[in-house]
Amino acid sequence: MTSNAYKQSYGERAKRHSNPAAKQLLETMERKKTNLCVSVDTVMASDFLAIIDAIGPYTCLVKTHIDILEDFEYSIIERLEALAKKHDFLIFEDRKFADIGNTVALQYSAGVHKIAKWSHITNAHPVPGPSIVRGLASVGLPLQRGLLLLAEMSTAGTLAKDTYTEEAVAGQGSDEDFLILTPGVGLEEKGDGMGQQYRTPHEVVLDSGCDVIIVGRGIYGKNLADVDAIAARAERYMTEGWAAYLKRISS
């Protein structure tokens, strides 16, 4: 993100943004007063949909790993889209595409999941070189989709650093308004024992210029059936994330 964007409101940035998916997301954030993205990593569709219905009011974006749903069938997408409409959020399939152009174009458009058809935003590792962006753009641009490139990761020992990170962002216009989405956000936990490291909403929004905080297990927790507690935690993260944002733009 440029230093310009750091101090601007989401609404102002929405007006000037050239990418339709980014524009729509910024507008949603401004309208709903939330910069919270909830990551819903459950393997049963019933939990998946119930949790999304519970956290929907507090989120601008729902992040999915559609390929972990054991009982996936395409009707689940239709129900997800109905929830997105009901609660006014966008969908982000966290696919982390990482193959050559020809392959990612097929993975994005085809198969049983048909990600490009319903996911407003997806992401990719820049490791294969520029062809991955060309391959995904051939599918996503006509549908006005957004693509996030992973220039860094929140895990211990990541190789996405130094020259990798520099090359990942090189060639992008320096005055462009990049939206920064940050996973690994938590209020209490320090890590998951599998390499994930957590930082607070305040740290990522103020110190790192993050625009959208991504929270997963910190919200849905271990008891997936307790949707009231899940909704309450989502509301708490929404409040914390928005307070950090207000502090940033008024600082």
Place this chain on the structure above:
Amino acid sequence: MTSNAYKQSYGERAKRHSNPAAKQLLETMERKKTNLCVSVDTVMASDFLAIIDAIGPYTCLVKTHIDILEDFEYSIIERLEALAKKHDFLIFEDRKFADIGNTVALQYSAGVHKIAKWSHITNAHPVPGPSIVRGLASVGLPLQRGLLLLAEMSTAGTLAKDTYTEEAVAGQGSDEDFLILTPGVGLEEKGDGMGQQYRTPHEVVLDSGCDVIIVGRGIYGKNLADVDAIAARAERYMTEGWAAYLKRISS
């Protein structure tokens, strides 16, 4: 691969290899006299299965992108496994896992595709750091699966180079016998216009110490229904790949 392995026969290496999937693959290569892996990237299951049945006799390994099959249902896996038994080859789902440990463990084991259940070998980008290997190992080791790490890629402008490549292989025992599988192998084409670059079997086996050549579009071509021509091309690549290997071990 160590310089030791470069001159040794697949059969000798199979005897000493500690990884069950690598051992099984090396044994298959020696037994069938082929170091050809065929990549079958079709979106309809009928083409997918017919092509695999046609190239089965010439291949040690079939490489899949199971997530591009439009009409996937789990019975296709059962038919794939029956073909693997009939023709004596192993299966390699080219998933290119690239997420944090907790997520890849779910993506590998769960969802509709259940990759760990049927794919002898899969692969991952080391970009998230060591947690990705721990996450995949938690699922794959009990099933005696093999994991390939992508230290380099065959696309133009890849970021998998220099310190990235060095760090990807650092910490692995230098006397370990790594199997090297090389995609982007072609006899005629130079590239696909989407960043893929081709090298000949001779170049990759002799010059780069590759053990298994991976050929996709060079074998299945554009007319997916012409299985006789597809089988003939597979036989030609098998012959070329094996000749390069014999030249290498007798050089």
